[in-house]
Amino acid sequence: MTRKLYILPLLFSAALGLSAQTLELTGQVTDPQGRTVAGAAVHLRRGATDLGLAKTDADGHFSFRGLSPDDYLLAAEAPGFTRISRQLRFPAVNSTGDLQFQQVSAQTQSLVITAKTLEPAIDLRNSEVFNRTLFTRDDQVFQQLDAGINAGQHEGGGKSLEIRRFGFNLDHGGVNGGLKVLLDDVQQNQGTQGHGQGYLGSLKSLSPELIQDATIINGPFSAEYGDFSGLGVVHIRQRESMPDPFTARLEGGNYDTGRGFFAYSPNAAKVDSYIAYDGSYADGPFINAGRYRRDNINANYSRALSEKTKIGFRFIFGRNDFYSSGQIPLDLVAAGTLDRFGYIDPSDGGRVKLGTLSAYYSTVRKNGDTLRVDGFVGRSLFDLYSNFTYFLNDPVNGDAFQQHDSRLQQGANAQYTHVHKLAGALATFTAGSNFHDNQINVGLYPREGRTPTGVTTRAHAHVTNEAGYGQETVSLWNGRVILGAGLRFDEFRYSVLDLVNPADSGTKPAGRWQGKGSIAYTPSHRAPVTFHANYGRGINSIDARGVVQQPDQPRLATTDFYQVGTASNFRRLSISTDAFLINHSNEQVYIPDDGSFEFKGPSRSYGYEAKASVELTHHVSVNGGLTKIGNSYFLGGDHRVYVDSAPHFVANAALTVAAWNGWSGSLRMRAINHYRLDGDNPSIFASGHTVLDMGVSKQVSHRVELSLALDNLTNRDYYETQNYFESRVSPDAPAIARIHATPAYPFSAVLGMTMRFGGR
Numbered sequence: 001m002t003r004k005l006y007i008l009p010l011l012f013s014a015a016l017g018l019s020a021q022t023l024e025l026t027g028q029v030t031d032p033q034g035r036t037v038a039g040a041a042v043h044l045r046r047g048a049t050d051l052g053l054a055k056t057d058a059d060g061h062f063s064f065r066g067l068s069p070d071d072y073l074l075a076a077e078a079p080g081f082t083r084i085s086r087q088l089r090f091p092a093v094n095s096t097g098d099l100q101f102q103q104v105s106a107q108t109q110s111l112v113i114t115a116k117t118l119e120p121a122i123d124l125r126n127s128e129v130f131n132r133t134l135f136t137r138d139d140q141v142f143q144q145l146d147a148g149i150n151a152g153q154h155e156g157g158g159k160s161l162e163i164r165r166f167g168f169n170l171d172h173g174g175v176n177g178g179l180k181v182l183l184d185d186v187q188q189n190q191g192t193q194g195h196g197q198g199y200l201g202s203l204k205s206l207s208p209e210l211i212q213d214a215t216i217i218n219g220p221f222s223a224e225y226g227d228f229s230g231l232g233v234v235h236i237r238q239r240e241s242m243p244d245p246f247t248a249r250l251e252g253g254n255y256d257t258g259r260g261f262f263a264y265s266p267n268a269a270k271v272d273s274y275i276a277y278d279g280s281y282a283d284g285p286f287i288n289a290g291r292y293r294r295d296n297i298n299a300n301y302s303r304a305l306s307e308k309t310k311i312g313f314r315f316i317f318g319r320n321d322f323y324s325s326g327q328i329p330l331d332l333v334a335a336g337t338l339d340r341f342g343y344i345d346p347s348d349g350g351r352v353k354l355g356t357l358s359a360y361y362s363t364v365r366k367n368g369d370t371l372r373v374d375g376f377v378g379r380s381l382f383d384l385y386s387n388f389t390y391f392l393n394d395p396v397n398g399d400a401f402q403q404h405d406s407r408l409q410q411g412a413n414a415q416y417t418h419v420h421k422l423a424g425a426l427a428t429f430t431a432g433s434n435f436h437d438n439q440i441n442v443g444l445y446p447r448e449g450r451t452p453t454g455v456t457t458r459a460h461a462h463v464t465n466e467a468g469y470g471q472e473t474v475s476l477w478n479g480r481v482i483l484g485a486g487l488r489f490d491e492f493r494y495s496v497l498d499l500v501n502p503a504d505s506g507t508k509p510a511g512r513w514q515g516k517g518s519i520a521y522t523p524s525h526r527a528p529v530t531f532h533a534n535y536g537r538g539i540n541s542i543d544a545r546g547v548v549q550q551p552d553q554p555r556l557a558t559t560d561f562y563q564v565g566t567a568s569n570f571r572r573l574s575i576s577t578d579a580f581l582i583n584h585s586n587e588q589v590y591i592p593d594d595g596s597f598e599f600k601g602p603s604r605s606y607g608y609e610a611k612a613s614v615e616l617t618h619h620v621s622v623n624g625g626l627t628k629i630g631n632s633y634f635l636g637g638d639h640r641v642y643v644d645s646a647p648h649f650v651a652n653a654a655l656t657v658a659a660w661n662g663w664s665g666s667l668r669m670r671a672i673n674h675y676r677l678d679g680d681n682p683s684i685f686a687s688g689h690t691v692l693d694m695g696v697s698k699q700v701s702h703r704v705e706l707s708l709a710l711d712n713l714t715n716r717d718y719y720e721t722q723n724y725f726e727s728r729v730s731p732d733a734p735a736i737a738r739i740h741a742t743p744a745y746p747f748s749a750v751l752g753m754t755m756r757f758g759g760r
Contacts, residue, residue: 024063024064024065024066024067025044025063025064025067025072025074025088026061026062026063026064027042027061027062027063027074028056028060028061028062029042029056029060029062029076029078037056037060037078039055039056039078040055040056040060040062040076040077040078041053041054041055041076041077041078042054042055042056042062042074042075042076043073043074043075043076043077044064044072044073044074044075045072045073045075046070046071046072046073047071051064051067051072052064071088072088073088074088120218120532120534120563120565120566120567120576120577120578120609121217121218121219121221121518121532121534121563121565122215122216122217122218123145123146123147123215123216123218123611134251134259134695134707134708134709134750134752135208135259140711141203141206141208142161142163143668143670143693145214145216145234146625146652146670147216147218147232147625148165148166148218148609148625148626148627148650149163149164149165149179149232149234149650150163150164150165150646150647150650150672151163151164152164152720152721152742152744153720153721153742153744154172154327154720154721154742155324155325155326155327155348155349155386155742156284156286156290156292156322156324156325156742157282157284157290157292157322157324158204158290158292158320158321158322158324158349158350158352159195159201159322159324159350159384160172160173160195160199160200160201160203161173161200162720162721163179163200164645164646164647165177165179165231165232165646165650166231166580166582166605166607166627166629166632167582167605167607167629167631167632167643167646167647167648168231168582168584168587168603168605168632168643168646169643169644169645169646170198170231171196171197171198172193172195172196172198172199172200172201173188173189173198173199173200173228174189174190174191174193174196174197174198174199174200174228174540174541175196175197175198175540175587175588176230176231176540176584176587176588176603177230177231177538177540177557177559177582177584178198178227178228178229178230178231178538178540178559179228179231179232179233179234180225180227180228180229180232180233180234181200181203181233181234181235181236182225182233182234182235182236183203183206183236183237183238184236184237184238184314184358184360184374185235185358185360185374185376185413186356186358186376186378186411187227187228187411187436188200188202188203189227189228190202190380190405190407190438191227191438191463191541191543191544192438192440192442192461192463192543192544192545193382193405193440193442193543194382194383194384194403194404194405194442194443194444195382195384195386195403195405197540197541197542197543197588198228198540199405201352201382202318202354202380204294204296204318204320204352205296205298205316205317205318205354205356206236206296207261207276207278207296207298209247209249209261209263209276209278210238210239210263210274210276210298211236211237211238211239212237212238212239212240213236213237214234214235214236214237215233215234215235215237216232216233216234216235217229217232217233217235218232218563218578218609219231219232219534219536219538219561219563219580220232220233220514220516220536220537220538220559220561221516221518221534221535221536221561221563222471222486222516222536223430223469223470223471223486223487223488223514223516224415224430224432224469224471225538226434226465226467226469226488226490226514226538226539227436227465227490227539227540227541228538228540228541229538229539230538230539230540230557230558230559230561230584231538231559231561231582238298238300238314239274239300240272240273240274240300240302240312241265241272241273241274241300242263242265242274242276243265243756244265244756244757244758245264245265245266245267245757245758246263246264246265246755246756246757246758247261247262247263247265247276247754247755247756248260248261248262248263248754248755248756249261249262249752249753249754249755250752250753251280251750251751251752252750252751252752253709253748253749253750253751254748254749255282255283255284255285255745255748256281256282256283256289257280257281257282257283257748257750258280258281258282259278259279259280259281259752260277260278260279260280261276261277261278262276262277263275263276263277264276267758270303270304271301271302271303271304272300272301272302272303272312273299273300273301273302274298274299274300275297275298275299276296276297276298276299277295277296277297277298278294278295278296278297278298279294279295279296280292280293280294281293281294284745285341285743285745285746285748286324286325286341286343286743287325287339287341287342287343288323288324288325288342288343288346288348289323290322290323290324291321291322291323291349292320292321292322292323293320293321293322294318294319294320295318295319295320296316296317296318296319297315297316297317297318298314298315298316298317299314299315299316300312300313300314300315301313302360308363308364308365309361309362309363309364310361310362310363311359311360311361312359312360312361313357313358313359313360314356314357314358314359314360315355315356315357315358316354316355316356317354317355318352318353318354318355319351319352319353319354320350320351320352321349321350321351321352322349322350322351323346323347323348323349324348324349324350325341325342325343325348325742325743326343326344326345326348326386326387326388326742327388327721327722327723327740327741327742328342328343328344328740328741328742328743329344329727329729329736329738329739329740330719330722330738330739330740330741331736331738331739332729340717340743341743344387344390344729345387345390345398345400347385347387347400347447347449347450348385348386348387348400349384349385350382350383350384350385351383352380352381352382352383353380353381354378354379354380354381355378355379355380356376356377356378356379357376357377357378358374358375358376358377359374359375359376360372360373360374361373361374367419368419369416369417369418369419370415370416370417371414371415371416371417372413372414372415372416373412373413373414373415374412374413375410375411375412375413376410376411376412377408377409377410378407378408378409378410379407379408379409380405380406380407380409381405381406381407382403382404382405382406382407383402383403383404383405384402384403385400385401385402385447385450386400386401386402386403387399387400387401388725388727388740389725389726389727389728390727390728390729390730391728391729391730391731391733392726392727392728392735394446395728395731396731397446397448397453398448400446400447400448401444401445401446401447401456402444402445402446402447402450402452403443403444404441404442404443404444404445405440405441405442406440406441406442407438407439407440407441408438408439409436409437409438409439410435410436410437411434411435411436411437412434412435413432413433413434413435414432414433415430415431415432416430416431416432417429417430418430418431422472422474425474425475425476426474426475427472427473427474427475428472428473429470429471429472429473430470430471430472430473431468431469431470431471432468432469432470433466433467433468433469434465434466434467434468434469435465435466435467436464436465437462437463437464437465438461438462438463438464439460439461439462440460440461440462440463440544441458441459441460442457442458442459442461442545443455443456443457443458443459444456444457444458445458455500456500457498457500457545458498458499458500459496459497459498459499459500459504459505459545460496460497460499461494461495461496461497461544461545462493462494462495462496462544463492463493463494463495463541463544464492464493465490465491465492465541466490466491467488467489467490467491468488468489469486469487469488469489470486470487470488471484471485471486471487471516472484472485472486478525479522479525480521480522480523480524480525481519481520481521481522482518482519482520483518483519484516484517484518484519485515485516485517485518486515486516486517487513487514487515487516488513488514488516489511489512489513489514490511490512490514490539490556491509491510491511492509492510492511492541492555492556493507493508493509494507494508494509494510494544494547494548494555495507495544496544496545496547496548498545498548504545504548504549505548506548506551507548508547508548508551508555510541510547510555510556511556512539512556512558513537514536514537514538514539514558515535515536515537516535516536516537517534517535517536518532518533518534518535519532519533520532528568528569528570529566529567529568530566530567530568531564531565531566532563532564532565532566532567532578533563533564533565534561534562534563534564535560535561535562535563536560536561537558537559537560537561538558538559538561539556539557539558539559540556540557540559540588541555541556542554542555542556542557542588546588554585554586557584557585557586557587557588557601558584558585559582559583559584559585560582560583561580561581561582562580562581562582563578563579563580563581564578564579565577565578565579565609566578572614572615572616573612573613573614573615574611574612574613574614575610575611575612576609576610576611576612577608577609577610577611578608578609579606579607579608579609580606580607580608580609581604581605581606582604582605582606583602583603583604584601584602584603584604584605585601585602586600586601586602587600587601587603587634587643588600600634601634601635602634602635602636603632603633603634603635603643604631604632604633604634604635605629605631605632605633605643606629606630606631607627607628607629607630607631607648608627608628608630609625609626609627609628610625610626611623611624611625611626612624612625619657619658619659619660620655620656620657620658620660621655621656621658622653622654622655622656623653623654623656624651624652624653624654624669625651625652625653626649626650626651626652627649627650627651628648628649629647629648629649632646632648634679641679641680642676642679642680643676643679644675644676644677644678644679644724645675645676645677645686645723646675647672647673647674647675647686647688648673648675649671649672649673649688650671650672651669651670651671651672652668652669652670652671653668653669654666654667654668654669655667662698662699662700663696663697663698663699664696664697664699665694665695665696665697666694666695667692667693667694668692668693668694668695669690669691669692670690670691670693671688671689671690671691672688672689673688674686674687674688675688677722677723677724677739678724684724684739686719686722686739686741687718687719687722689716689718689719689744690716691711691712691714691716691718691744692712692713692714693709693710693711693712693713694709694710694713695707695708695709695710696708702756703755703756703757704753704754704755704756705753705754705755705756706751706752706753706754707751707752707753707754708749708750708751708752709749709750709752710747710748710749711745711747711748711749711750712744712745712746712747712748713747714747715746715747716744717743717746718744719741719742719743719744720741720742720743720744721741721742722739722740722741722742723739723740723741724737724738724739724740725737725738725740726738727740
């Protein structure tokens with residue numbers, strides 16, 4: 001079987017000989033895991049003249065001899081890859097230049113599963129990390145990312161995940177630095193949301209089979225990204241077409257789990273397109289059955305206007321309805337009066353509908369410059385029914401409440417990349433702008449069952465964010481030193497019309513500059529070890545109601561992230577290490593019972609990371625990583641108070657088999673340590689866990705593949721999220737400060753069959 005790789009980064013090293021008669025261009029073609037691609041066809045052209053064709057050898061090398069200084073077009077293609085080309089300019093002096101290209105073939109299914117650490121600041125996951133795994137819950141997507149991100153179910157499935165990273169609890173993704181998540185340039189973090197700043201619930205409309213790749217930036221190091229990027233960025237890009245015209249996947253497992261994925265992707269000249277439906281249902285192991293129903297429709301149409309210009313449109317619709325057991329008191333579970341999968345309020349849960357229409361345009365000029373423009377409009381309806389404290393505040397009617405968020409949002413992005421010379425050195429300048437506008441009807445209501453009984457808060461919020469940025473990268477000393485610097489400015493306008501307390505209405509602006517800087521030094525190209533230092537300032541915005549109601553409080557929180565590290569990419573081995581220091585200007589805590597906000601800070605976290613991957617054979621690889629926090633605490637005060645609710649140790653490892661006699665699969669481990677739930681009292685802590693998951697796939701024919709996913713192989717009893725607060729479980733029960741938690745799934749099995757028809 002011919003090995004097909006999904007993503008092709010192309011590394012060319014252009015070398016000019018000392019003699020004018022022996023001018024030579026050499027290079028190497030590799031995949032994102034650093035492995036060489038043999039047999040690739042490399043074309044060289046000057047103007048309209050074709051100068052020849054070279055094939056890469058077993059080590060991926062190629063060469064062209066007898067060249068003169070001029071402008072050339074270098075292109076490469078291989079089975080399963082989209083053709084890649086780039087303009088190169090050669091000076092009449094001895095020099096070398098390293099160029100990296102990346103383009104994804106939508107017509108190919110990858111057989112490469114291993115992840116890749118490109119450097120301590122950037123990780124890459126290709127499609128195979130996702131589409132060889134059977135997914136029934138959205139937390140499983142984040143588990144495949146690894147990268148030191150700990151994500152947990154908060155109420156059994158339907159609600160947005162709780163995100164924890166670098167010793168900080170980000171709630172649902174948007175506080176304490178934030179983790180910015182984008183899907184095809186569309187920001188998924190929802191500001192001024194009915195259930196917390198930066199809410200990531202819209203990710204539930206994502207179908208894993210449609211993921212093309214995911215880039216993970218491990219800090220606020222890129223000027224391209226602004227709000228919520230303080231602790232990193234996850235940018236997920238979807239396919240433009242499917243590998244086969246017809247794709248169907250059927251899944252079934254215990255706990256009444258079922259899922260179907262169906263996609264049609266027609267063959268058409270100069271057009272990539274698909275339409276896909278993803279529907280699933282699960283009750284979960286809970287006594288109060290989850291009844292989690294999710295339906296997604298996803299479509300793409302893109303057309304090549306020329307070899308280098310493309311225009312496209314995407315549409316996503318998603319809805320989900322669910323019930324939840326909520327977070328239950330663990331003291332009652334320990335006493336045997338409440339089952340681990342039990343509940344107190346059976347009406348908890350939620351319902352969501354959302355739709356997004358987007359358009360994108362890209363073009364590559366003759367000199368290699370690129371222009372990308374995209375825009376979107378989205379509409380969402382969100383209702384969450386919760387009861388955290390039960391009868392603590394209202395012993396008669398209970399503390400149940402409904403949170404509502406009705407949102408219309410629009411956005412646009414533009415980016416121009418220019419390759420040029422700066423004082424004789426090869427440089428790349430990137431400039432761009434972002435616009436994001438939200439009109440939100442947000443409210444909080446007491447309830448009985450799922451019927452509102454009054455109004456606690458209700459407001460119309462309008463939040464606008466405009467930004468501009470520029471970033472320059474310069475390659476010096478034959479590519480052994482790479483310098484980067486960037487600057488970004490974000491301007492916000494918060495407007496609130498409070499329909500309950502008109503005095504809390506108003507309009508306030510906020511703006512912040514964010515600087516970026518980096519240096520990478522490779523002492524010798526013969527020893528592929530690179531030393532990195534990165535700095536970035538990120539921001540996370542504040543809920544508009546908090547800005548207007550508390551005008552003396554900070555309106556934008558900042559994160560200053562310092563990182564030093566190493567990266568080594570040998571032929572079969574990749575290793576990266578880094579140490580980091582993170583300073584937050586403010587911690588923001590959301591109080592769900594009254595919709596208010598509490599500010600703490602400043603705070604600090606420091607620690608180190610290590611990641612490695614090794615290709616044992618062409619079919620077997622091992623990868624793993626760990627993030628260790630040395631300390632995480634608040635600055636100032638008369639005594640030290642520690643940042644709570646996030647682990648200080650996060651680890652992952654995987655043994656992967658790829659394309660071995662039709663078999664593919666992986667055995668994966670993830671682990672966290674126990675961690676504080678109270679900043680002053682170390683005896684109040686959440687338990688840690690180590691969990692093993694396994695996935696196996698067998699290609700039984702060209703059209704049919706069978707898959708099996710086994711989660712929590714050892715049937716470990718553990719909890720996804722744990723929080724410490726006071727509650728009263730019945731009108732006559734005492735009020736107790738206790739740990740509340742969401743139980744994780746026990747051992748579960750899902751069997752799936754994937755069918756593909758009409759192969760291209």
